[in-house]
Amino acid sequence: MSWFRKKSRKIEVVPQDKRHVRTEGIFVKCPSCDAALFRRELEESFQVCTHCGYHFRLDARARLAMLYDEGIYEELDAGVISTDPLNFVDTKPYRERLEQARRTSGLPEAIINARGMIGGHLVFTGAMDFNFLGGSMGSAVGEKVTRLIERAIRERAAVITIAASGGARMQEGALSLMQMAKVSAALARLDDERLPFISILTDPTTGGVTASFAMLGDVIIAEPRALIGFAGPRVIEQTIRQKLPKDFQRAEFLLEHGMIDAVVDRREMRSFIIRLLNFMMNPAVQTAREEKAEELPRASALHATD
Template sequence: MNWISNYVRPKINSLFSRREVPENLWTKCPECGTMLFHRELSDNLNVCSNCNHHMQISPRDRFAALFDTGVFVEVPVPAPLVDPLQFRDQKKYPDRLRAAQKTTGEAEAMLVAEGEIGRTPVVVAAQDFSFMAGSMGMYVGNAIIAAAERAIQRKCPLILFSAAGGARMQEGILSLLQMPRTTVAVEMLREAGLPYIVVLTHPTTGGVTASYAMLGDVHIAEPNALICFAGPRVIEQTIREKLPEGFQRAEYLLDHGMLDRVIARGDMRDELITITRMLMGLSPVVAGKLPPPGDTAHTKDSPAELAEKILDAADEKP
């Protein structure tokens, strides 16, 4: 037995060898530069504990925090034809799809689920900005239609979390056709007398803002979310003028009457429970406790009319 090679050398190597540390233990806040421990950031729903900057969050993590006990069931979405235009730029469109699927672990840019929040049955759809910038293609149109049909079938509200860079250029005119398709889906909910609540997250732009993202009975936004059709840089270059500070951000739109609420992500669940139960004519939550399951009979007012009354009453409070 060689004592030096079998004992001394491995001992020295273990002392001086570099330990491998996972690269994703810390995240730097893009707003204030604070280094945030991954577990602390996850527990805070991807919101910076120093400056309250709301970072991107995946639909599954959002659903886990939104639904009662984090339990939800995915709603199946019909798969559209892949690459109908045979589009290719630097990469083939199917290659881009496969890369996005590998990165996010999701099939497409929108996830639809059903479950309960505050013991109120709801259907929720959420866009994933990490999947090709949450771009609106045929799958997203199919997802919103599937969500609306499921909400009508269950006679429950539809809540949609938008986050998109606009229409998907690889699908050309077919992506733009999702604007009228999703508008028809929203109209189906209105005809059924069911609430449609939109939560606009950062960023919501382009054809998404010009269609289903601004057709809700109630519009809520996360703090400092960019919400627009054309971005501020494009507008500045067009009109050759400096835009006001905070232009097209959630707080600016709230002050100018385009939003009903700006709610922090940590308070979003309680806010949605309150609004959905009011719009469905159910008893309110008392002291943060889940109410017993109740009758989901509708009030005589339409969701849009009832939502307006609720918001007016809230604004009148001192």
């Protein structure tokens, strides 16, 4: 819209709130290299800067569509949502925070469960979304991850989780912390069944999520420059009163120190996952894992020989 209109030989000034620039919304500025990115090209590159490789945050449903064959998947457990077991109130009631999070994010919870095919393999995936209360893990998130794992065991399928979280949800107190043990126990059962679990860490992955299922994968993958840790670097520096190393808790630092297995560009993530599944779901590989597990002495046998 032009800023001036000719009306009966008079020039009318268009009000400020009705002025629009035609390029609004077409370009996005990269916070890393300051490049002006054409929005359509950014979407085609899965929200990765085509100049410097900076990874913008991606919502849960976009991640699922990116991974699954033809972007098709079945959403599961949408009815599992958080309540307010403690009637918690800080600056506002927890119930109000939940309603607001659902309105602003368009999500029922901080994680979306999905079932579908990736590279021809049946896979159950849980994708967390930082837009819903910082991707925090409460009772509903723990229940949904546990259900995901139990379904995979029943259907002999692989499990993938995509973490994006600030940690356990403080408004649910100890009930949220209990989810760490609950999900870890479910993953132990998955391991007993010799079924693969792939953990993908995105920016940020912190707190109770890092201290539980996010770091328990058979293969742990991170996106470039993702912040991964338990406490944040600022909290650690204030606690130990020392300056942390450069890029401490970034994905590349963790890879260098053996905490994760790979750092993979988002644009190559699907093909990397498919290669992993081709190997891990190979019947010969699964048979070898079972035979090796049978050769390992049981804990009771070890104690008997002490």
